[in-house]
Amino acid sequence: VTPREVKDYFDKVPKDSIPYFSTEVEVGQIVIPAQVNDQAKQAAIAQLNDLRGRILAGESFETLAKQFSQDPGSGAQGGYLGFFKKGELVPEYEAASRKLEPGQMSPVVESQFGFHLIQFIERKGDSYSTRHILLKPATGTADASVAATKLTRLRTQILKDSISFAKAAKDFSTDKATSGNGGLLSNRQEGGSRTPLDKLDPAIFFIIDTMKVGHITPPMPYRTDDGKEAMRILYLKSNIPPHQANLLDDYQKISQAALSQKKNQALDAWYEKNRSTVYLEVAPEYTQCKVLTASTE
Incomplete structure (x- = not known):
C-alpha cells in the first residue's frame, strides 16, 4: 500500500472507533556467548571417545545416548534425529554423516551445538537418518567474564558515540534474530519493533521498568534460545506512552x-x-x- 492509501484508510475510520494503544517500548540487545575454555572442551571430547570405545566394544549406542546425550530433543529417543535432506543440518554434522555407511559411527565431531558422536542409520532417496550423542562443554564464571569485558567496552564506546548501538549489534552480536535489525527485539505477534509492556518477556520488563530512554544496562548473564550461556546488554530505545492511534x-x-x-x-x-x-x-x-x-x- 502507498502512503496515500494508508492515510485514506485512516481518515475513513470513525473517530470513536480509532483504537487506543497501551504503553509500548523498543528494546535492543547485544549478545556475546560465554567462551568455552580448552579444558572443558577436552573433557567433553574425552568422554565421547570413552563412549565411542564402549560402543565399539559392543554396548548399545541408543542406550548410551539415553544416559549421556545432552540433546533434550533426541536423547530420550536413543539419539534418533529422523530423516533430513542436504542442507537441513549444520554443515559439520552433515559432512561427517554423509561419509558414513549404515551402522558406522563417526569420530568426535564439533558443531555450534557442542560435540557429537554420530551413527548413520539409512538412506532413502535424497534423505538420510542418523542418531547422535551430544555433549556440551560446561562454561564457568571465568568464561563469561571474557564476554562481559567485551560488552563493557562496547557499552562505553556506544555511550561516547564512538559507535551506534545498531552498528555494534550488527558487527558484534551473535543473536541472529536481532543483530540484523539494529539489535531490536521484534514483536512476534504484530511485527515491528514496538512491544506492549504486558507482552514483554518478564525478565526484560523488570530490568527496563526503571530505565530511562537511551540508557544501556551493564552486561548481564543470559541464556540463549538453544541453551548456551552468554552475556548481554539491553538498550531502551523508546518508551511510547498510552495513546490513541495516529x-x-x-x-x-x-x-x-x-x-x-x-x-x-x-x-x-x-x-x-x-x-x-x-x-x-x-x-x-x-x-x-x-x-x-x-x-x-
Whole structure:
C-alpha cells in the first residue's frame, strides 16, 4: 500500500472507533556467548571417545545416548534425529554423516551445538537418518567474564558515540534474530519493533521498568534460545506512552491494517467476478448449510 492509501484508510475510520494503544517500548540487545575454555572442551571430547570405545566394544549406542546425550530433543529417543535432506543440518554434522555407511559411527565431531558422536542409520532417496550423542562443554564464571569485558567496552564506546548501538549489534552480536535489525527485539505477534509492556518477556520488563530512554544496562548473564550461556546488554530505545492511534506514531500498524483491508477487498472482487464460473462441490454432510448453499446458487 502507498502512503496515500494508508492515510485514506485512516481518515475513513470513525473517530470513536480509532483504537487506543497501551504503553509500548523498543528494546535492543547485544549478545556475546560465554567462551568455552580448552579444558572443558577436552573433557567433553574425552568422554565421547570413552563412549565411542564402549560402543565399539559392543554396548548399545541408543542406550548410551539415553544416559549421556545432552540433546533434550533426541536423547530420550536413543539419539534418533529422523530423516533430513542436504542442507537441513549444520554443515559439520552433515559432512561427517554423509561419509558414513549404515551402522558406522563417526569420530568426535564439533558443531555450534557442542560435540557429537554420530551413527548413520539409512538412506532413502535424497534423505538420510542418523542418531547422535551430544555433549556440551560446561562454561564457568571465568568464561563469561571474557564476554562481559567485551560488552563493557562496547557499552562505553556506544555511550561516547564512538559507535551506534545498531552498528555494534550488527558487527558484534551473535543473536541472529536481532543483530540484523539494529539489535531490536521484534514483536512476534504484530511485527515491528514496538512491544506492549504486558507482552514483554518478564525478565526484560523488570530490568527496563526503571530505565530511562537511551540508557544501556551493564552486561548481564543470559541464556540463549538453544541453551548456551552468554552475556548481554539491553538498550531502551523508546518508551511510547498510552495513546490513541495516529499516523505519526503508529504508521506501521495502520499500514498493516490498510494492507489487510486491501487484500480482503481484492479477494471479494475476484470472488464476485468469478462466482458464476467457479463451481464448488459441497460434501453431503454440509448440504443443509445455508451459507454454503447460498454461495453456490
